[in-house]
Amino acid sequence: MTVNRIVRIVAGFFIMLSLILAHVMGQVDLGKLSWLWFTLFVGANLFQSGFTRFCPMDTILEKLGVPTQDPNCTTGRCG
Template structure:
């Protein structure tokens, strides 16, 4: 496992953790549809891309001709 993958996993987990803590402490109501669900979706994508190496933005950038970092 590379550092890039570990960073994605930890970043996604930390974002999801802070959303959960905010919800269960009563600061945020995640039971209603709001913009924080977009944050949760991004965090889940970060988390899963660390394990699967599939990132939708990577695919979009590749189709636009943008090269990956070496």
Template sequence: MTIERVVRIVAGCFILLSLCLGVAGSPFFLHRDWLWFTAFVGANLLQSGFTQFCPLEIVLKKLGVKSSCQL
């Protein structure tokens, strides 16, 4: 699995989890403030699209996960 796929999977999981915890209609609802985490993940994805900087990508590189360019 490549860094790019892992970043997309983690971001998608974080967004779905925070929506489950932050939307009042969800059976897993805890508090509306979880929606701020959704906004944070979305903002991080937006800025990484423009700047090519992603903190998770740095961590994954240090763990030895290969980029799609390295395959």
């Protein structure tokens, strides 16, 4: 497992956990339709993409022609 995949898993987990904790504490009502459902969707996608390597945003960006790696990077560890 790579650092990138672990970061996606942890980030997605914490997004979903924060929404669940806010709901349990009565600060957020997830029973109502709101933009917080979009936040939950993003967190769930981050979480699952860490395990499955499928990310809808990756697919969209590839179809738009965005390169997957910096062409100037020769080590594979470039930001």
